[in-house]
Amino acid sequence: xxxxxxxxxxxxxxxxxxxxxxxxxxxxxxxxxxxxxxxxxxxxxxxxxxxxxxxxxxxxxxxxxxxxxxxxxxxxxxxxxxxxxxxxxxxxxxxxxxxxxxxxxxxxxxxxxxxxxxxxxxxxxxxxxxxxxxxxxxxxxxxxxxxxxxxxxxxxxxxxxxxxxxxxxxxxxxxxxxxxxxxxxxxxxxxxxxxxxxxxxxxxxxxxxxxxxxxxxxxxxxxxxxxxxxxxxxxxxxxxxxxxxxxxxxxxxxxxxx
Numbered sequence: 621x622x623x624x625x626x627x628x629x630x631x632x633x634x635x636x637x638x639x640x641x642x643x644x645x646x647x648x649x650x651x652x653x654x655x656x657x658x659x660x661x662x663x664x665x666x667x668x669x670x671x672x673x674x675x676x677x678x679x680x681x682x683x684x685x686x687x688x689x690x691x692x693x694x695x696x697x698x699x700x701x702x703x704x705x706x707x708x709x710x711x712x713x714x715x716x717x718x719x720x721x722x723x724x725x726x727x728x729x730x731x732x733x734x735x736x737x738x739x740x741x742x743x744x745x746x747x748x749x750x751x752x753x754x755x756x757x758x759x760x761x762x763x764x765x766x767x768x769x770x771x772x773x774x775x776x777x778x779x780x781x782x783x784x785x786x787x788x789x790x791x792x793x794x795x796x797x798x799x800x801x802x803x804x805x806x807x808x809x810x811x812x813x814x815x816x817x818x819x820x821x822x823x824x825x826x827x828x829x830x831x832x833x834x835x836x837x838x839x840x841x842x843x844x845x846x847x848x849x850x851x852x853x854x855x856x857x858x859x860x861x862x863x864x865x866x867x868x869x870x871x872x873x874x875x876x877x878x
Contacts, residue, residue: 661710711769728839733874746807773834
């Protein structure tokens with residue numbers, strides 16, 4: 621009888637240790653991390669990376685996954701079924717493609733504006749001083765493709781000035797254009813003032829008054845297929861609220877709501 625009692629006690633003790641071990645390694649109830657997927661124009665990379673970190677700090681347990689590319693590429697991905705919760709475009713035209721497909725949840729809100737600038741390598745070796753200089757023979761100019769917002773803005777300015785640009789390349793995102801200027805592959809590139817600012821001393825900016833003819837408005841929306849629309853709206857509110865507007869202003873964006 622004593623031997624049987626001892627065996628039962630040993631089994632109970634072992635079970636107790638086993639239970640403690642499981643308690644220390646099992647995730648807490650409801651501890652599954654949520655994911656919020658944000659598709660954003662390439663020119664928003666610095667600002668949205670900072671805002672995503674702020675969101676994650678304010679909402680523990682949620683990971684913000686950011687997908688940056690040209691707005692036209694992002695719109696195409698969304699229309700073709702790519703899963704996303706929030707879309708922030710660099711122009712209304714590409715946002716319109718998504719809205720026309722019935723994929724937005726509510727009216728997109730304009731949260732920022734941006735203006736073109738001429739980016740040149742440090743020291744401005746080609747001596748670019750105006751928009752007209754971009755059309756000079758031998759000048760290596762890079763621009764965004766016309767379907768990309770920065771490319772559409774560049775084309776608008778060129779047409780209004782009657783200046784025929786002959787770019788050596790047309791890229792699918794403003795970051796690609798900036799990269800070629802920074803590497804010295806181009807004498808100048810048409811990018812946004814925010815891109816020049818983010819590049820620091822790697823490039824210089826040549827402002828030109830004609831840029832005011834093609835100011836881009838940036839709309840943002842929660843997508844109809846969002847997995848967690850409430851979380852998506854909270855991110856949208858962060859972007860359009862005081863905190864988000866401060867981050868965007870620091871990056872050189874104009875105020876939204878226009």
